[in-house]
Structure formats: C-alpha cells, structure tokens
Amino acid sequence: MSDESKKAPYIVPIGPNHPALKEPVMFTFEMEGEMVRDVDFAPGQAHRGIEWMGMRRNPVQIVHLTDRICGICGVSHTFAFARAVEQIAGIEVPERADYIRTIIAEFERIQSHLLWAGVAAHELGFDSLLHLTWRVREQSMDVIENLTGNRVNYGIVQVGGVRRDIVPEQHQVIEDCLTTYEGLLGKLLNLFLDDKTITMRCRDCGVLSKKEALELCTVGPTARASGVNVDLRQDYPYAAYGDLDVKAILPDQHLGETHGDVYDRIVVRLLEVGQSCGIIRQCLSEMPPGPVTAEEKLAKLLAVCKKATGEAIGRVEAPRGECFHYVRMDGKEAPHTWKVKASSYSNLMSWIPMLRGEQIADIPIIVASIDPCLSCTDRVAVIRRGEKSILTKEDLHRLSVGKTRRLQR
Amino acid sequence: MKFLPLFPELLRQILREPATNRFPAKYLPRTVTGFLKAVGEGKATIVPPVPTPPNFRGKITYKIDCCIGCGLCAKVCPAHAIELIPGTKQIRIWVGQCIFCSQCTGICPKGGLSMSDEFLLADENRYSENLIVE
Ligand code: SF4
Ligand code: SF4
Numbered sequence: 055m056s057d058e059s060k061k062a063p064y065i066v067p068i069g070p071n072h073p074a075l076k077e078p079v080m081f082t083f084e085m086e087g088e089m090v091r092d093v094d095f096a097p098g099q100a101h102r103g104i105e106w107m108g109m110r111r112n113p114v115q116i117v118h119l120t121d122r123i124c125g126i127c128g129v130s131h132t133f134a135f136a137r138a139v140e141q142i143a144g145i146e147v148p149e150r151a152d153y154i155r156t157i158i159a160e161f162e163r164i165q166s167h168l169l170w171a172g173v174a175a176h177e178l179g180f181d182s183l184l185h186l187t188w189r190v191r192e193q194s195m196d197v198i199e200n201l202t203g204n205r206v207n208y209g210i211v212q213v214g215g216v217r218r219d220i221v222p223e224q225h226q227v228i229e230d231c232l233t234t235y236e237g238l239l240g241k242l243l244n245l246f247l248d249d250k251t252i253t254m255r256c257r258d259c260g261v262l263s264k265k266e267a268l269e270l271c272t273v274g275p276t277a278r279a280s281g282v283n284v285d286l287r288q289d290y291p292y293a294a295y296g297d298l299d300v301k302a303i304l305p306d307q308h309l310g311e312t313h314g315d316v317y318d319r320i321v322v323r324l325l326e327v328g329q330s331c332g333i334i335r336q337c338l339s340e341m342p343p344g345p346v347t348a349e350e351k352l353a354k355l356l357a358v359c360k361k362a363t364g365e366a367i368g369r370v371e372a373p374r375g376e377c378f379h380y381v382r383m384d385g386k387e388a389p390h391t392w393k394v395k396a397s398s399y400s401n402l403m404s405w406i407p408m409l410r411g412e413q414i415a416d417i418p419i420i421v422a423s424i425d426p427c428l429s430c431t432d433r434v435a436v437i438r439r440g441e442k443s444i445l446t447k448e449d450l451h452r453l454s455v456g457k458t459r460r461l462q463r
Numbered sequence: 464m465k466f467l468p469l470f471p472e473l474l475r476q477i478l479r480e481p482a483t484n485r486f487p488a489k490y491l492p493r494t495v496t497g498f499l500k501a502v503g504e505g506k507a508t509i510v511p512p513v514p515t516p517p518n519f520r521g522k523i524t525y526k527i528d529c530c531i532g533c534g535l536c537a538k539v540c541p542a543h544a545i546e547l548i549p550g551t552k553q554i555r556i557w558v559g560q561c562i563f564c565s566q567c568t569g570i571c572p573k574g575g576l577s578m579s580d581e582f583l584l585a586d587e588n589r590y591s592e593n594l595i596v597e
Contacts, residue, residue, distance in 0.1 A: 111541065112538075112539075114539050114566070115539060115540070115541035115566075116541070117541075118541035118542075118562060118564045118566070119541055122562075182469055182473055183469055186469070186472065189482045192482065196516075199516045200516045200517070203516065203518055203519060203520050203565075204520070204563075207562070209520075209563075209564045209565070217569075218518070244468060245468055245469055245472075248468055249467075249468055249469070352539055352566065352569060352570045353535060353570060356538075356539070
C-alpha cells in the first residue's frame with residue numbers, strides 16, 4: 055500500500071446534478087473505503103423566486119403559482135395557501151368544497167406514493183417494478199384529470215373553495231379507480247415486501263431512530279416510518295378530516311416492529327395508498343350537497359382579499375409531510391409576505407444520520423427514501439457580492455428549529 | 464420471502480398491449496413534418512391522441528366582437544399572458560405564456576373568452592402566429 059491510500063477519509067462529491075440523484079442537491083461524502091463516514095449537503099440549486107413573484111400578484115393569481123411550486127404536490131401547496139388567505143380574509147369555505155379538496159388531496163397522495171414506490175424500485179435497479187407501479191399510477195392521474203382538468207397543476211383550488219364540483223357521473227370513475235387500487239394493493243405489498251432482493255437491500259439500511267426523527271423535526275411518512283406518531287390529518291384536522299377517522303400509519307401496525315429503515319418507509323407509503331382509498335370512499339358517501347365556493351364571482355373575491363389585513367398560516371399534510379404557508383396581507387392587492395416551507399425542507403436533515411455508516415451503493419436509495427422534493431424546498435439562495443453562498447446545514451437547521459418554535463407559539 | 468415474485472406478471476406483459484398510446488404513429492417517423500404531410504395527402508394514417516377529458520382547458524379562443532376592453536381578464540391572469548392593446552378596446556393573448564388556468568374565461572363579463580380542446584401547441588417560436596390570439 056502506498057502512503058496515498060492511507061490518507062482516508064477521501065472526499066467524494068456527488069451533485070449538484072448527478073444521475074444517481076433525482077433531485078439537484080450537492081452532497082459531499084467523506085468516505086472510508088466503501089463506508090460513508092460523514093456527509094454534508096448543500097441544497098439551493100433550484101431556487102426560482104416564486105415567493106417574489108407572488109408578492110407582486112393578488113391571491114387569486116397566486117393560487118395558480120402555488121400549483122407550480124411542485125409538480126407532484128399540485129394541490130397541497132395551493133390548499134395550504136388558500137387556507138391561510140381564507141383565515142385572514144375571514145372566508146368560510148362551504149362544506150362540500152372541503153370534501154372535494156380532501157378527495158383531490160388524497161388522490162394526490164396515492165399518485166405521489168406510487169410514483170415514489172417506482173422511483174425506489176428504480177434506485178434498487180428493479181426497473182420492471184418501476185414500470186409496473188408507474189403503469190398503475192396512470193389510472194389515478196386519469197381520475198385527477200377527469201376531476202380537475204389537468205394531470206398536474208390541477209388548478210382546482212381557489213380561495214374560498216374549489217373551482218369544479220364532482221358531478222354524479224364522475225362518482226363511477228372514482229369508484230372504478232378505488233376498486234382497482236384496493237385490488238392492487240395486496241399485489242404491490244407482496245411485490246415490494248416479500249421480494250428477497252428488496253428486503254436485503256432495504257432492511258436496516260438508512261436507519262433513522264425515533265429519537266433522531268424527533269430531534270430533527272422530521273415530518274410525514276419519513277417520521278412515521280421511524281415510529282413517530284405525527285400526521286396533520288390526525289393531529290390538527292383541517293378540511294373534511296375532522297369528520298373522518300384518520301389515524302397515522304405506523305410500520306408496527308403492519309409488521310409488529312419499527313426499524314426506521316428504508317423498508318419501513320416503503321411499508322408506510324404503500325399502506326397509506328390503501329388508507330387514502332378508504333378516505334376518498336368515505337368522503338364520497340358523506341359529501342353534503344351545496345355550493346362549492348364561498349364566492350363565485352372572482353371580482354368580488356378580489357375585493358374581499360384586497361380589504362383583508364392580518365397574518366395566518368395554512369398547514370396541510372402533503373404526501374411528503376407537513377406543508378406550511380405563511381401569508382401576511384396588509385390591505386393591498388398583493389400579500390405583504392408569503393413564505394413557503396415545504397415538507398422536504400424538514401426532512402432533508404434526516405439524511406445525515408441515515409447516510410452515516412452506510413455503503414456508497416446504498417446512497418441513491420437512502421437519498422430517495424425520504425422522497426425529497428428540492429423544487430419545493432429551495433426557497434433561499436443567498437447571493438453576496440456576486441458570490442452564491444448556500445445556507446449551510448447548521449443555518450438550515452437553525453432556521454428550521456426557529457420556525458418550529460414560532461409554530462408552537 | 465420469495466425470489467422473483469414479479470416474474471409471472473412480466474410473462475403476462477409480453478402478451479399484453481403496451482399501456483402507452485402510440486401517438487402520432489406506431490414508430491417514431493423519420494421526420495414529423497414529413498409524416499404529417501403524408502397524413503395530409505392520405506398516404507399515412509395517424510394514431511389519434513388520447514381523448515381530452517370533460518371541460519378540458521386547451522388553447523384559448525377570443526371573440527373579439529363581444530370584448531369591451533374592461534381588462535378584468537388581464538387582472539386575474541396569473542401568467543400576465545393577456546395584454547390590453549393600447550388605444551383599442553381589445554386584448555391580445557400570448558398563448559406561449561398562458562398556463563391554461565381558465566381564470567380569464569370565468570371572469571369575462573361578456574363571455575368572450577373560452578377554452579377549446581386544442582392542445583398540440585408545441586412550437587419553436589413563441590411569437591408564432593399560432594401562439595398569439597387577438
Ligand atoms: S387561461 Fe389563465 S394564464 Fe391563460 S390567458 Fe387565461 S388567465 Fe391567463
Ligand atoms: S374580460 Fe372579457 S370583455 Fe373584459 S377585456 Fe377581457 S375579454 Fe374583453
């Protein structure tokens with residue numbers, strides 16, 4: 055052995071754009087042989103300045119911008135933003151609109167989780183399973199298109215309600231889709247969980263203990279897979295969730311134990327597909343008749359929003375966890391402040407304990423296992439004297455903790 | 464715990480039709496424009512696209528005669544795709560900018576705007592005639 059090779063650890067940079075990662079993020083790995091000794095990452099490569107654009111538009115326009123924050127959570131962001139504005143302007147959302155919002159949000163969860171399952175299979179090198187999951191995912195996209203008019207960027211939520219009603223003819227389309235998924239779920243669970251290769255790759259890989267999950271304020275399926283019982287739909291019910299019986303899905307309900315590894319994240323997400331089917335079915339049968347929006351005339355709605363002053367937060371359980379929007383309006387057309395905190399923002403920090411001590415080949419699946427969405431997360435890119443300095447992990451963590459504190463107040 | 468539980472599914476897939484709609488042709492034509500020309504001359508047939516869902520939001524249509532130039536549509540357009548032509552009571556819509564939200568069609572007091580089913584709008588020139596409605 056030469057002296058060179060003794061100089062471990064060596065640094066392996068991966069990113070900002072790398073074929074192994076589905077999202078633009080810069081990783082710096084300190085490797086010791088095949089093992090990851092330490093890891094750091096720098097997000098901020100996909101900053102688009104959406105909030106800046108929003109602060110120059112009125113809320114009626116912003117709802118369509120929020121649709122475009124993320125290509126997968128097409129409704130969560132809009133939903134959270136609309137809830138914030140509704141609170142400020144004192145708009146009461148009709149009950150039927152709440153149910154329709156819930157149905158769309160649950161369909162979004164189904165398609166997002168199936169998409170993720172496919173990505174996970176692909177990261178494991180199991181491309182036939184990727185094609186199978188993405189093929190079955192198409193049906194939920196078709197239903198979403200039927201209900202909203204679009205496959206992505208649904209444009210269905212408007213401040214005060216929704217823009218389209220669900221008519222009786224559409225019940226059958228929804229029903230067909232739910233039946234298919236309920237029939238498929240057992241098969242998918244079998245394909246993912248009983249496969250020896252997947253079990254060997256995912257069991258006890260990328261472990262996030264419950265303590266770490268709590269300390270890092272992890273949210274959504276990533277936190278639930280570590281045994282943290284958090285779900286906004288259960289803890290702070292919004293829209294129609296108060297009337298429904300939603301319980302957070304934890305891996306020990308299915309397997310009797312919690313490992314907090316990649317495998318558990320697959321379990322939680324797949325079971326949530328089944329849960330969402332149940333929620334939609336319940337919504338459809340209990341949906342009350344009535345109007346679907348508090349104010350049909352957009353011009354009047356604009357006038358109401360223009361008068362509104364105050365601040366509010368809107369929170370929604372997106373497929374990846376809590377999606378948080380802060381809005382402050384001060385009697386002008388455009389909001390004074392608008393701040394978005396996407397769920398992946400809270401989850402990114404959990405990469406560090408997950409990746410430490412793992413092998414280099416496990417990096418893609420562990421990185422993908424939290425279902426990161428960087429286009430949602432990248433809200434800040436600091437440019438100082440022409441140099442782009444990205445917020446460090448400590449900065450981000452400090453900000454995240456500060457934000458949680460603010461939330462708790 | 465099983466080895467290859469997906470295997471039977473894969474075998475079945477060989478006999479099935481592919482899930483993808485082969486639009487516009489079964490195999491990628493050498494040139495799309497040439498292919499479309501051949502279709503126009505009746506020498507080739509086009510595989511139709513998947514039908515649009517109900518209330519589809521496609522390319523915008525504008526009835527210039529009913530417009531009163533109130534500018535409400537431009538006010539609610541999230542993408543700033545609608546321009547009031549100065550000195551006239553008319554608007555111009557830059558379809559390349561439009562995000563197909565259909566908000567303008569809802570607010571127009573005269574019902575002059577609507578969404579058509581047309582969606583094949585790809586163009587390398589965002590100022591092409593096809594992408595400007597006035
Ligand atoms: S459909 Fe939406 S984006 Fe397009 S012109 Fe109308 S308001 Fe603007
Ligand atoms: S809202 Fe209708 S009437 Fe007013 S400017 Fe636009 S198209 Fe013309």
